[in-house]
Amino acid sequence: MQCFRGHALRRGRYSETGRLYLLTTVTWQRRRLFDDLFAGRQVANQLREIQESGLASTLCWVLMPDHLHWLVQLEAGSLERVMQRLKSRSAKAVNAFMGNRGQVWQKGYHDRAVRSDEDVRQLARYIVANPLRAGTVRRVGEYSLWDAIWL
Structure with missing residues (x-):
């Protein structure tokens, strides 16, 4: 069943350079790896590295204990390439930091x-407010694992 869902996520996927995308990926078995701030910083470092490489421009992101929401503009390559790079490199960094081996992320991503007529800032506010809706914090400023270009 899990393989089918991963395959279904790829159906109809098209990468368009210059387009904005909201990407979501989940930790392996929904483990709460990023309750640890420093493990989460390993992922944040990889998001920054992808931006510096020119593959994608980050507008905002929030890393929850068991998943990531990332609003990006694709600059080069494909979504698959960007996500493979993020997941591979962040998994190595998180595993090295935590002294673990094995999977960090589930296969696939959403x-x-x-759309060009969407209010991107409103979407970004929705993304970074994830910890509020989850009841993790009472104010966005209390949560450390997020960023937005509008700061």
Whole structure:
């Protein structure tokens, strides 16, 4: 069943350079790896590295204990390449930091192309408010694992 769902996530996927995408990926078995701030910083470092490489421009992101929401503009390559790079490199960094081996992320990811008529700032506010809706914090500023270009 899990293989089918991963395959279904890829059906109809199209990568368009210059388009904005909301990407979501989940930790392996929904483990709460990123309750640990420093493990989460390993993922944040990889998000920054992808931006510096020119593959994608990050507009905002929030890393929850068991998943990531990432609003990006694809600059080069494909969504698959960007996500493979993020997941591979962040998994190595998180495992090295925690002294673990094995999977960090589930296979596949969810992507949604952002329509040109959508309010991108409103979408970004929704993304970074994830910890509020989850009841993790009472104010966004109390949560450390997020960023947005509008700061």
